[in-house]
Amino acid sequence: MNSLLTLAKDLEQKSKAQQQTTGEMLKAAFSEHEQFVRAELNESEKKISAAILDHDRKLSSAMSQRTKGMLRMVSQTWLTIVLVSMLLVASGAGILWWQGRQMLDNDIIIREQKSTQDMLSERNNGVQLTTCGKERRRCVRGNPEAVTFGEDSSWMILAGKYT
Structure with missing residues (x-):
């Protein structure tokens, strides 16, 4: 029975050693897997952050250009209004x-x-x-009591102070 007890103790020690070796192998494998997952997560985080930053830069640039365009349009409109107003005032x-x-x-x-x-x-x-008349021709008042003169009697004395 002694040999059975020794065999059981031997088996128990081998089992414990195997359990410890398996535990260490699992720890190493899990540690390696954890490092790999962390590296992949860090790489993914960097890619996502870079994409977000790039998108923010593009959006900011587009907004800046849009704002500049709007400012340019508004300033051109006001300049046109001012110039037209000045032209109207000057021509008036x-x-x-x-x-x-x-x-x-x-x-x-x-x-x-x-x-x-x-x-x-x-x-x-x-x-x-x-x-006188619709044609607004020049005329003078003649003296109707005076006699006419000239070969064709086309001359007459004008009406005035001594008529």
């Missing part, structure tokens, strides 16, 4: 200045003509020139 001021000059020139001409008319009327004993 030019037209008003030109009309003022025309009115001033016409007023001067009217005064000169009235002065000339008054002078002629006084020199010609009150004879006044005017316009």
Whole structure:
């Protein structure tokens, strides 16, 4: 029975040694597998982070370009509005200045003509020139009581102060 006991103890020790060897092999295998999984996870994390950063950069660049484009469009629109407004104001001021000059020139001409008319009327004993008919032709008032003169009797005395 002693030999059986020794055999059992031997078997127990071999079993414990085998169990310990198997445990160490499993630990080594699991450790190696864990390192491999960690390395793969780190690599995957790096790829995902790089992709996210690249996407963020592209999105930021696109937004920046879009913002610049919008600012350029808005500034061009305002510049156009300002230039058109300035052009309208300048042309309006030019037209008003030109009309003022025309009115001033016409007023001067009217005064000169009235002065000339008054002078002629006084020199010609009150004879006044005017316009007659739809065609607005020049005419003077004649004296209907006066006799006509000339070969064809086309001349007559004008109405005035001494008629």
